[in-house]
Amino acid sequence: MIRVQEEDFQVDELYQRLLKANETGAVVMFVGLVRQFSDLPKAICHFELEHYPGMTERNLQTIVDEAKKRWSLLDVCVVHRVGRLSVDDQIVFVGVSAAHRAEAFQACDFVMDYLKSRAAFWKKESQGSNSHWVQANDQDEMSLERWKK
Amino acid sequence: MLKVKVVFFASLKERIGQSEYLAEIALPLSIGDLKHLLASQLNQGSALLEKGIQSSIDFEFARDADMVPETVKEVAFFPPVTGG
Numbered sequence: 463m464i465r466v467q468e469e470d471f472q473v474d475e476l477y478q479r480l481l482k483a484n485e486t487g488a489v490v491m492f493v494g495l496v497r498q499f500s501d502l503p504k505a506i507c508h509f510e511l512e513h514y515p516g517m518t519e520r521n522l523q524t525i526v527d528e529a530k531k532r533w534s535l536l537d538v539c540v541v542h543r544v545g546r547l548s549v550d551d552q553i554v555f556v557g558v559s560a561a562h563r564a565e566a567f568q569a570c571d572f573v574m575d576y577l578k579s580r581a582a583f584w585k586k587e588s589q590g591s592n593s594h595w596v597q598a599n600d601q602d603e604m605s606l607e608r609w610k611k
Numbered sequence: 612m613l614k615v616k617v618v619f620f621a622s623l624k625e626r627i628g629q630s631e632y633l634a635e636i637a638l639p640l641s642i643g644d645l646k647h648l649l650a651s652q653l654n655q656g657s658a659l660l661e662k663g664i665q666s667s668i669d670f671e672f673a674r675d676a677d678m679v680p681e682t683v684k685e686v687a688f689f690p691p692v693t694g695g
Binding site: 586 | 618620621622663667670671672689690691692693694695
């Protein structure tokens with residue numbers, strides 16, 4: 463399941479979706495949150511997350527399809543929020559279920575690495591009346607190298 | 612001539628001052644060629660030529676050397692992505 467949405471998500475509900483009776487031996491879940499990015503009071507700090515409707519969902523599907531090719535997985539669930547987000551809000555959920563933990567851990571890590579660099583999302587940070595677009599991190603691109611071996 | 616919808620996102624959209632533009636192009640044309648064409652037609656279009664600007668053709672990531680296909684519906688230009 464892939465969802466791009468403004469609303470918050472419930473981890474419990476997504477966990478339940480990942481379970482396959484009699485088959486699931488491992489579930490690995492990652493939740494990304496907005497951390498405090500300024501010395502200013504967090505009440506005046508927020509993120510604006512923009513995406514490219516149509517492309518973003520396709521990017522995420524491509525990443526999930528690739529993960530399913532590489533590892534034996536039962537299910538993959540990706541939820542990414544867009545719009546205005548405040549400090550401590552949940553941004554992204556990636557959950558993977560598999561028969562064994564090694565596949566689940568690796569696939570979850572893979573999906574997050576690719577989501578950071580190959581899915582059409584852009585973050586803008588605002589602190590009071592100041593705002594700026596977040597610059598891409600070279601480290602995120604370098605993280606993909608380990609999956610190319 | 613072929614009419615193509617070109618869309619911009621994030622900081623690039625703000626710098627160019629518009630989210631979309633209807634471009635008239637003649638094929639064959641690469642994405643890199645299209646960047647230069649738009650740079651000459653749009654206010655602040657030179658922002659398209661800056662290092663790191665990425666692109667897509669009909670929702671798939673593209674490179675400067677990729678050719679715009681005859682069947683194209685939409686081309687997008689945007690800065691490096693920063694999701695997650």
